[in-house]
Amino acid sequence: MVPGRDLGRSGAADAAAPDAGRxxxxxxxxxDAGVSVATVSRVLAGSATVSAGLARRVRESVRRLGYTPHTVARSLASGRTRLVGALVPNLANHYFYAxxxxxxxxxxxxxxxxxxxDSDEDLAAERELGLNLLAQTDGLILCSPRVPVTVLGQLVARDKPLLILNRSIDALPVSQVIVETYPAMRRLANHVAELGHRRVCYLQGPARSWQGKERWRAVRSLARRGVDLTSVRVEATMAAGHEVVPQILRSGATAVLAYNDLVAIGVVVGLAEQGVRVPEDVSVTGYDDIPFSRYVTPPLTTVHSPQDEVGxxxxxxxxxxxxxxxxxxxTLLAAQPVIRHSTAPPGRPR
Structure with a gap:
């Protein structure tokens, strides 16, 4: 016996290793896995006929040996690429990261x-990218798509697996995973009203965002509570929130509800540069609960949208x-307001 040599699983792997250079x-x-070639082939092809335990053993051997299947040959044999497309409207939006x-x-x-x-909020690009991805992959996941239903119908007609995230579509036979925006956003808006704010500015996001429309629908309910509501269309970025601060100040709003956390963070920074305190002078809220939101000063009141769970x-x-x-x-998933330190009762008039 060689001192220190482990004759367990790693030793078997060493014995099964191919000759150097081959x-x-x-x-x-x-x-290495102790199974047949046919079983390995079925696991690599994604067959559901192999037990979970055997499939796990095969994948462990693949990783341990560093084996890379020949993608073209495997695709020809199975008729599948083992690729799935994912199309997002804007990778600069941190919501999509998790x-x-x-x-x-x-x-x-x-x-x-x-x-x-990434379609970069371009409708023509979203359509072309969607069609191209479907041509190259086994299926497509559309994250918060902006294109009209007629274009979505063209994608459905390609007869490949298609999944839509965060947009409700009743007119097409397409699978959907949706975070319910309206209830959580209405609770956040009511929180601001219950603090005593009677002049509120809402910063709307992309015009074709279904989630954006649902959030605006929830915020509009404040009018029934006697709140004077102003809305401003912005891009979903920190820079956009920063740039709109002069308009917010001119509106006389004591609270700002932003389309997402990025916009809200830009507002907080812009207000600080003008000597306006958050939340003592102006309350600010976001949406999504991206990691940055809890580490800004003050930590941001927002809505937690379960990005990891959606994925x-x-x-x-x-x-x-x-x-x-x-x-x-x-599938419907719930969002929840998260009350932190960027909201408070309105201070003295500016």
Whole structure:
């Protein structure tokens, strides 16, 4: 026996390793995992006929040996690319980071790769990117799509797995995962009204965002409580929030409800530069609860939208579609207001 040598699993792997200089093959993986070549092939093709325990053993051997399947050959054999597209409207929006990270993780766990594209809020680009991704992948996840329903119908007509996130579509047989925006945003708006604010400025986001429309619908309910409401259209960025501060000050608003956390953070910084204190002089709220929101000064009152959960549930739905589930299912997830230190009763008039 060689001192210190582990003759357990790693020793078996060493014994099964191919000769130096010879490329790894599927037979090496099968030998290492203690299964047949056919079983390895089914696992790599994503077949549901292999038990979870066997599939896990095969994937561990693949990782341990550093085996890389021949993508073209595997695609030709299975008729699948093992790729799934994910199209977002704006990668500069941090909301999509945690969502995409979860999608990437869960897709990789199941033997898929994610191909991510950004339409940059351009409707023509969103349509073309969607069609191109469907042509190159086994399915497509549309994150908060902006295009009209007619264009979504063109994508559905490609007869490939299609999943829509954070937009409600009743006119098409398409699967959806939706965070319910309206109830949480209405509770946040009521929180501001209950603090005593009677002049509020709402910063609306992208005009074609379904989530944005739902948030505005919730904020408009403040009018029934006697609140004087002003709205300003902005892009969903910190720079946009910063730039709109002079308009906010001219409106005389004592509270600002922003489309998302990025806009709200820009407002907080812009107000501070003008000598206006948050929340003593003006209250500010955001939406999404991105990591930055709890670390700004003051920590931001916002709505927590479960990005990681959306990603997890979305991949589960897409995996089902890839395995032949019938399209059209709808999963609703809840959002929750998070009250921190950027809101308070209105101070003295400015």
């Amino acid at each position: 490329p790894l093959t599927i037979r090496d993986v099968a030998r 969502l995409l990270k979860r999608l990437l993780h869960d897709a990789e766990r199941d033997g898929y790769r994610l191909m991510v594209a 997890s549930v979305a991949w589960k739905a897409m995996a089902g579609l890839l395995q032949g589930d019938r399209p059209g299912g709808r």
